[in-house]
Amino acid sequence: MHKKRLIFTLLFKDNSFYLSRNFRLQKIGNINWLSKNYNFSTIGSSIDELIILNVGVEQDLEEFIDAVNEISKHCFAPIALGGGIRSLKDAEYLFSNGADKIVINSILETDQRLVSDIISKYGSQSVIASIDYKVNDKKSEVPFIFNGKRAVDYLLKDYMHKIISMNVGEIYLNSIDRDGTGNGYDFDTVENLITDVEIPVILAGGAGNPNHLLEGLSKANIDAASTANLLNFVGDGLPKARNYLLEMDVPLADWRDDADV
Template sequence: MLSRNFRLQRVGNLDWLERHYNFSHISFFIDELVVLDVTRKKRDFYSFCETLRHLSRGCFMPIAVGGGIRNLDQARELLRSGADKIVVNTPVFDHPEFVSQLVSEFGQQCVVASLDLKKNSEGTYQICVDSGSRMLEDSASKWIKQILKQSVGELYLNSIDRDGTGQGYDFSILDQLPSNLPVPVVLAGGAGNAQHLATGIADCRVDAVATAHLFNFIGDGLEKARKELIASGIELPLWISPINDQQMILIQ
């Protein structure tokens, strides 16, 4: 599934992914794969773990995984199934003690706080949880300050308004961050071409950029986007492919 403004649209099942994507090859074009279970009804956790095991076979890149994780046993099973990081969203706000347990058990570098921001009718940003169905009171900036006290390792900032549109990132959501942010920031929601990625990377508040659009809808979009970024002078990590020399962006 892929979302557009958090409305889901089907892309393909696991068989479709295996036919169209060779992750051991794609890993030489990106830095990290983010896999989120966006199921809106009852989740099948063990089926998700099995899917993760399939995706991670021969996969060169790190994988961050999230969606419905509510206890340490689930996190542990996902890590055993191929995940390198655990992504948490709703628990960051509703159960901060659980997030603290994750950090204590697996280390700060393993825990990513995923924040979905949406502009309200007054033009200010608030955070949505429960797959975007519930908007929290208080401003996004106030919540972010609270989240940083939980010692998470990264912030994954996603714009609901730009999600899946391919119209470019909403850089205004970065204004919600404190000036002395102690952890890396991944910017998501809206990237549709290499220039969008380049603009995101150029912002000093951003450590990584994410795209699902280029991965799902534009064939060799990731490869072409990376070549454009390198040609424009952007320095990216160099990974040596057994097929040919390539360089690696972050995808959702």
């Protein structure tokens, strides 16, 4: 049976980790805060994947990678890195410094040639296409790039299918309206949107408790549920959430009986 995935997303900027609410960033703490509140040698074994996004406008990739290294030392799960990738060199730097996959967003609209170059070098399966969107007053769904700052002149559905046709490996759908609210995922938009998507779909934006994750992972065409809610899952929040999902018969990998190595 195909298994679903629980994903934790961290937002990094200026040597700190952030909580994002409707794409407004609130600083929570530095790497010491993170290590104290999220013990990655145990958290690592309760998530299927870790995504770390560099959300600073002024990018310091080295500083970002230092933080990634600190986390990945104890985390034996796949790690996807992204944020501000603007050249093949940026992508190469991330792949050679701990990225199993990369997450791209703005270049999907601004530089499709680069997307294609990354995919030919690293393969579709290494590229997650992140799409941020808002529902506007006219109830229409608008995709955004540049950290939610610039609207894309496409309807969300058309934009998503255009991106899928670029041969990306997965889609990461993030609702700006739900982002960081803890009110649950935006199923109104997503359910219709993804019925005929044939690549893996990661749902993001809004999960605030294990029930939200359960709702997300119970939907047929959703392959992974992500949370970036840095405050709601501190301590043993993620291990508890995973145990709950397993008890609710969500098809997730089960490592509960595995002995330490």
